[in-house]
């Protein structure tokens with residue numbers, strides 16, 4: 001088990017990689033130059049089992065330990081950026097207008113590369129490590145596709161681990177908890193169908209804008225009046241479209257929104273009740289609705305045993321007091337959830353310091369965090385696959 005000082009050596013090189021990735025962000029599954037960069041680095045570390053093109057631009061590379069036979073554990077980093085115009089004013093800002101690494105995936109990739117370089121050299125573990133570089137975390141469910149394309153079986157992965165940077169937490173501090181860790185994500189669309197007409201004769205119309213407004217207010221009560229205050233449900237209406245002119249009552253109004261839950265029972269409740277609430281309100285006004293609901297990411301569930309391993313690895317790096325096992329689950333979603341459905345594992349957060357929040361145009365990954373992330377991966381491997 002190594003303390004973080006062991007990994008200072010790798011910081012300047014990992015910083016170069018991180019800033020290169022930051023300057024050259026790519027989106028979704030179209031990570032061709034990012035994937036090329038990652039594959040080239042892995043090959044330069046002497047890793048010869050590298051499979052590219054999983055879920056289009058994903059990569060899995062495996063490093064065999066020097067300590068004999070054993071299981072394979074997966075370590076996952078995401079590589080995709082966001083469609084945001086960068087405003088960090090850093091010298092290494094994005095060179096591609098309208099795209100930026102605002103979620104730290106440039107840093108996640110650089111940390112896993114740093115760990116790859118170290119592990120390929122030292123190989124002080126038994127079994128194997130599968131390094132998973134994933135596309136399309138933000139909006140494409142790349143994690144699910146990698147699982148569907150058979151990555152877990154092909155590489156014989158028995159446990160899988162993930163990590164994300166978190167602003168507002170000191171660099172060098174880690175946070176996690178077992179059980180639900182990030183929320184399930186669902187989306188809904190509601191089309192309110194009224195009767196259009198002249199805005200000066202509202203009594204001859206069924207105004208879908210007024211109905212939509214009532215539905216938006218009604219949905220708030222599913223959280224405030226129908227959900228146990230000790231349980232977590234988020235319902236946000238995030239889109240509202242209706243109308244074309246000052247003097248026309250339109251035929252239709254369209255709403256859309258997102259639902260976040262940590263419990264299957266609340267997820268089912270929300271799906272049922274959003275529809276029932278919207279339908280009931282619309283009918284009360286003589287309107288009808290069309291309702292569509294999609295289940296996207298599942299709850300991200302940290303398994304008990306693997307979370308203990310993760311905590312042990314982090315504590316050996318930075319000391320007990322810098323690792324909290326009492327993280328409050330996030331209502332954000334994370335598609336690493338699909339990998340944790342496929343295999344037991346755990347996901348941890350690492351402090352990024354007092355920076356702008358994730359997905360903000362001024363966000364930048366903090367390069368001071370690199371040795372901590374690299375060291376966490378190495379200690380985790382040497383703990384889970386101890387010789």
Ligand SMILES: [Zn+2]
Nearest residue numbers: 103138358359
């Ligand atoms: Zn993100």
Ligand SMILES: [Zn+2]
Nearest residue numbers: 103104105164
């Ligand atoms: Zn992210």
